[in-house]
Amino acid sequence: MLRVRFAPSPTGYLHIGSARTFIFNWLFARHEGGTMILRIDDTDVGRNTEESLNSIFDGLRWLGLGWDEEYKQSERLQLHKQLAEAIFQKGLAYRDFTPPGEEGEKARSEGQWLFNAGMRELAREESDRRAAAGEPFALRFRVPRDRECEVRFADAVYGDQSKSTADIEDFALLRSDGMPTYHLASCADDADLRISHIVRGQDHLTNTFKHVLLFEAARAAVPQFAHLPLLVAPDGAKLSKRRHGPVVSVMTYRDAGFLPQAYINFLCLLGWSPKDNRERMSREELTEAFSLEGINRSNAVVNFTEEDPIDPKALWLNSQHIYAMPAAELAEQLLPVLREAGFRTDIEKVRQVTPLIQERIKLLNDVTSVADFFFLEELPPYDSAELIPQKGDAAMAAAVLRQARETLAGVDFAHDALEPALRSAASGLGVKAGQMFLPIRVAVCGRKNAPPLFQTLEVLGREICLHRIGQALEKLQ
């Protein structure tokens, strides 16, 4: 049975890279008919925040992918401590009474970073005595040193990996406050939850040697591993909230007006490829196409700048997803965006407008700037010079608008009647169609760039159109 997990630690908002890890796990589980587990890795009590936890759940909920089982490491402390104890009793770990922070850089530069011999070789009786006396200690894994050997595992992405035990330090299992470290808690839970595949960021690739040692010490099956290339900033640096700000949060994309399926699509294309040149893919297509073999090995740049936090390709993909959506469904998404922006409207109206703007918005939020004039009672002020058509003057604009007012007053207010009526009105005036349409468009929309004229008139309705044309004529006085 395939079981995978996503294990975020609640020390910040849901990071774009974490979101991708979640998505890859989810896709893998769904593709293989396995189980997706969410595990909150909250062993670092000092840095955990409730706010962060909420923001992670908000982000995951927005993605809308879901999971099958949910756990919290802080509720599984006993399990972690039991494993630590078991490993200690087997002699595979030892107490290190060195006060924290005392070693670090110095030891490393002196080549003593692997372990503290005094502590590693401390006699059991003395160790027990000092522990019983209440002296604090960290519990460290006793990496085999008697003979050099290689720790090996096969990574589904990076291939066969090996590392000499001579290059693996005696890492901590328990902190001196008795709390488990990440390595211990993670492996204890992975073993207990019978995780079959660990799919996570490449920043854990070298940690995996320690984990293999731990699984073996716990006499647990070693899971399969698949490490993911990292997502990096345009300067190549690892994305971090400190350095790069909110661009690394999934909320930035949600709040900008992304469709979750488009965001998922974008993230999938960072470090994975269906190998057949497909770009826009639905969730179903992604699930169908996903495999660990399609994951590549080099880090991927998320292309953002100070001015624009959105990757241009993500933006394009979002526009593609918007375009591909049934209009009725898009209208449902647009309504809350409009209401949020303060427009008073209803789903009926939005349904009428949606087909006119569907291929003109890249973000859901664009609706507020692209379609505002459909929902506004009064047009925002515009320069009357905008009303003047190409190779024309104010007099022509006024003539056109007067004619339009007359024509529109007496025509069936539907696209198929409006077009011929306005075209023949134009030739009656001796102006080109474009010279006729532009003043009307500006009068009615308040700007030159807008959706196709006749549908726009139709949706707006006769009354508003005539009213706005009248206002435009006044402006031209």
Next chain:
RNA sequence: GGCGCUAUCGUCUAACGGUUAGGACGGAGCCCUCUCAAGGCUUAAAUACGGGUUCGAUUCCCGUUAGCGCUACCA
């Protein structure tokens, strides 16, 4: 410093020894057109460097360089 990983257009990527090195985003141009979009077409743009192996290297090996990661009683 030690160890590990990586290296194809600006960016995301395809090409599992033989291709005019393909696609996409973004850029430029053209077409379509009532404006704006959308769409279509065209175009510029890449195998980090040096050695091997091979009839033949983007592809395999070694080195260099560069980047990244780990090296915490963070995760």
